[in-house]
Amino acid sequence: MNTYGRLPVAFVRGEGPWLYDADDKAYLDLLGGVAVCTLGHAHPAITKAVCDQASTLVHVSNWVNIPQQAALAERLVALSGLRNAFLCNSGAEANEAAIKMARVHGHAMGIDAPQVVVANQSFHGRTMATLAATGNAKVRAGFEPLVAGFIHVPFGDAEAIRKLGTERQDIAAVMVEPIQGEGGVNVPPADYLPQLRALCDANGWLLILDEIQTGIGRTGAWFGHQHHDIKPDVMTLAKALGNGVPIGACVAGEKAAELFKPGMHGSTFGGNPLACAAALAVLDTIENGQLIARAQVIGARLSSGLKARLGDNAAVVQIRGRGLIWGIELDRPCGPLLNLGLEAGLMLNVTAERVVRLLPSVVMSDAEVDQAIDGVATLIEKFLAS
Numbered sequence: 001m002n003t004y005g006r007l008p009v010a011f012v013r014g015e016g017p018w019l020y021d022a023d024d025k026a027y028l029d030l031l032g033g034v035a036v037c038t039l040g041h042a043h044p045a046i047t048k049a050v051c052d053q054a055s056t057l058v059h060v061s062n063w064v065n066i067p068q069q070a071a072l073a074e075r076l077v078a079l080s081g082l083r084n085a086f087l088c089n090s091g092a093e094a095n096e097a098a099i100k101m102a103r104v105h106g107h108a109m110g111i112d113a114p115q116v117v118v119a120n121q122s123f124h125g126r127t128m129a130t131l132a133a134t135g136n137a138k139v140r141a142g143f144e145p146l147v148a149g150f151i152h153v154p155f156g157d158a159e160a161i162r163k164l165g166t167e168r169q170d171i172a173a174v175m176v177e178p179i180q181g182e183g184g185v186n187v188p189p190a191d192y193l194p195q196l197r198a199l200c201d202a203n204g205w206l207l208i209l210d211e212i213q214t215g216i217g218r219t220g221a222w223f224g225h226q227h228h229d230i231k232p233d234v235m236t237l238a239k240a241l242g243n244g245v246p247i248g249a250c251v252a253g254e255k256a257a258e259l260f261k262p263g264m265h266g267s268t269f270g271g272n273p274l275a276c277a278a279a280l281a282v283l284d285t286i287e288n289g290q291l292i293a294r295a296q297v298i299g300a301r302l303s304s305g306l307k308a309r310l311g312d313n314a315a316v317v318q319i320r321g322r323g324l325i326w327g328i329e330l331d332r333p334c335g336p337l338l339n340l341g342l343e344a345g346l347m348l349n350v351t352a353e354r355v356v357r358l359l360p361s362v363v364m365s366d367a368e369v370d371q372a373i374d375g376v377a378t379l380i381e382k383f384l385a386s
């Protein structure tokens with residue numbers, strides 16, 4: 001269907017941070033299939049895990065034990081310090097599970113119509129509940145009546161949520177992204193998540209963190225919230241978890257781990273042996289390669305390089321981000337940069353109209369990081385001068 005405005009390019013293969021078209025033209029991939037291919041393309045360890053599992057057992061129902069699923073859930077629990085996990089196939093589905101949990105939690109609090117507090121400029125998915133949660137009128141438009149039960153507040157403003165809590169008795173949960181991705185790489189104040197944690201504790205609300213874009217090393221920590229020394233009650237993951245094999249997870253801490261009982265939620269494909277084998281290989285590869293630390297190094301290099309080249313440009317409003325997620329906000333819409341990037345052999349992204357978003361992989365060498373900085377800066381300088 002006509003759901004995407006597509007770029008005039010098709011890639012036939014990938015290798016590490018590079019994509020190639022049918023003419024064998026190389027493109028440095030700074031989008032990673034939208035924050036998915038953190039380990040780059042055709043990573044040998046992921047390829048091997050997928051091929052081995054595909055030639056053994058691809059799928060069985062969730063009515064039987066699936067050892068790969070149990071192993072993956074245990075790994076996610078160990079990495080996050082949370083208690084258990086529900087596995088699904090996408091980010092929107094992981095958030096649907098989290099929203100259902102918020103409702104169950106709210107009913108247990110004695111609330112008839114539990115509300116989830118969400119942020120403006122957020123993005124949580126395209127299903128009916130997740131688009132109602134999404135703080136972007138363009139995403140919601142045309143799909144009314146929207147699913148009820150979401151209250152939007154400004155992002156980064158814990159005080160707005162505290163005030164709401166004094167006015168309303170029907171709040172069950174707060175759901176935010178640690179850094180808003182689609183919304184423009186919006187980085188909240190450093191005390192935002194700790195303040196939300198304290199508010200949720202004081203009021204009995206669940207703190208749900210949508211780590212679908214920020215999780216699995218993207219920010220230079222396994223999960224974005226780990227920079228702030230807090231734990232959520234529920235965390236959702238997808239995107240980089242399978243490095244391109246579709247998989248999502250809704251991971252729950254003590255307060256949320258027992259909300260679902262048998263029969264309350266499910267998924268045919270969720271957590272099948274193939275997807276779990278891919279995700280286990282992703283986690284192993286990051287761990288064995290010490291790639292969380294490498295994401296921090298790449299982040300620091302990108303930050304200083306981009307700021308050195310573009311920081312003094314009057315048309316560059318801000319350069320912000322962390323690890324492997326960066327936004328360069330310009331003072332004007334910059335959609336044409338996408339095609340100009342392709343011409344220059346760069347696959348990048350523009351979000352929130354004026355923000356060039358970079359979501360590079362962790363498998364870039366220092367020389368490739370420098371190439372990305374030079375390529376992006378040159379492109380932006382040319383665009384701004386035109």
Ligand SMILES: Cc1ncc(COP(=O)(O)O)c(C=O)c1O
Binds near residue numbers: 093213238
């Ligand atoms: C923060 C966040 N949540 C949810 C989603 C939806 O994920 P999916 O497209 O896998 O449903 C996205 C996708 O961009 C996202 O960035």
